Amino acid sequence: MSTATPDTRIRVQRDASRARAQLVVGKLAPRLISRTPDRVHVGITAAEMILLDADRVHLDVEVGPGCTLHLEDIGGMVAYPRRRPQEPGPPAEWHVSLRLAEDARLVWEGLPFVIAESADVQRTTSVQMAAGARALIRETLVWGRSGETGxxxxxxxxxxxxxGDILFEDLAADAAAPDPGMLxxxxxxxSLIALGFDPEPAPGDLVLAETGAVARHLGADTHSSPLSGRLAVWRRDMTSSPSS
Known part of the structure; x- marks a missing residue:
C-alpha cells in the first residue's frame, strides 16, 4: 500500500439542512452534483492527463455517520503505455482509501479502468467499515484499448x-503473458462488490462469510456485461434490506 499523502479528498457529513461536502482537487477532480440533508452526489473525473509512467494517484474518501455518498465516475480512466516499455521503471500507482463511519452508505458507479498495451499499474482499494455501514462498488477492469493486447x-x-477482514482479493494479470486459470x-x-448487506444472489456469485457478496463477469467487451442491470437491483437491496 502506498504511503503517499492523498492528493484528492472527499469528505461528506450529514447536516440538519444540507449535507456538508469537502472536496479537494488533486490529480482527480471531484465535483458536487447535488445534496440533501443526508445524501451527497459527487462526480469524479481526471484533472490532468493520467495515468502516465510512474504517476501516483491517491483518492481518500470519508463518509460521515448516517450519511450517504453516491460517487459517479465521469469519463473512465486509462493507464497509458509506458514511453520506454523495454526499460525497467516504477509502475503507475492508483490508490483508493474509503472510510465509512457508523451507518454510512457508499455507492460508487465506476466506469471502465483501461490498462493500455505495455502499461504497468499497481492498484489498491481499501475499505474500512464501521458498525452498520454499507457499500456497493462497481469496478470494471479492461485490458487494452481497441485493437490492443493490454x-x-x-x-x-x-x-x-x-x-477483521471482510474481503481480500489480490489479482496479478499481464495480458501479454496470460496465466492459465486467470482471464x-x-x-x-x-465486478459488483456489496459490503455490509446481503444482495439478491445469482448462480456464480461469491457470498462472503461476513455480510456481503461479489458478482463478477468475464467477457470480451464491456457492453455485454449483465452487471449494469444488477447494479440497480443491488442498490435497491442496499436500501431495503434490514440492518445487520
Missing amino acids: GQLRSTTHAYDDA GEHRVMD
Whole structure:
C-alpha cells in the first residue's frame, strides 16, 4: 500500500439542512452534483492527463455517520503505455482509501479502468467499515484499448471492520503473458462488490462469510456485461434490506 499523502479528498457529513461536502482537487477532480440533508452526489473525473509512467494517484474518501455518498465516475480512466516499455521503471500507482463511519452508505458507479498495451499499474482499494455501514462498488477492469493486447496490472482490494477482514482479493494479470486459470481469452473483468448487506444472489456469485457478496463477469467487451442491470437491483437491496 502506498504511503503517499492523498492528493484528492472527499469528505461528506450529514447536516440538519444540507449535507456538508469537502472536496479537494488533486490529480482527480471531484465535483458536487447535488445534496440533501443526508445524501451527497459527487462526480469524479481526471484533472490532468493520467495515468502516465510512474504517476501516483491517491483518492481518500470519508463518509460521515448516517450519511450517504453516491460517487459517479465521469469519463473512465486509462493507464497509458509506458514511453520506454523495454526499460525497467516504477509502475503507475492508483490508490483508493474509503472510510465509512457508523451507518454510512457508499455507492460508487465506476466506469471502465483501461490498462493500455505495455502499461504497468499497481492498484489498491481499501475499505474500512464501521458498525452498520454499507457499500456497493462497481469496478470494471479492461485490458487494452481497441485493437490492443493490454498491459499488466496488480490489483488488491481489502475491506475490513473492527472484527477483521471482510474481503481480500489480490489479482496479478499481464495480458501479454496470460496465466492459465486467470482471464483466458477475456479482456474485461466486471465486478459488483456489496459490503455490509446481503444482495439478491445469482448462480456464480461469491457470498462472503461476513455480510456481503461479489458478482463478477468475464467477457470480451464491456457492453455485454449483465452487471449494469444488477447494479440497480443491488442498490435497491442496499436500501431495503434490514440492518445487520
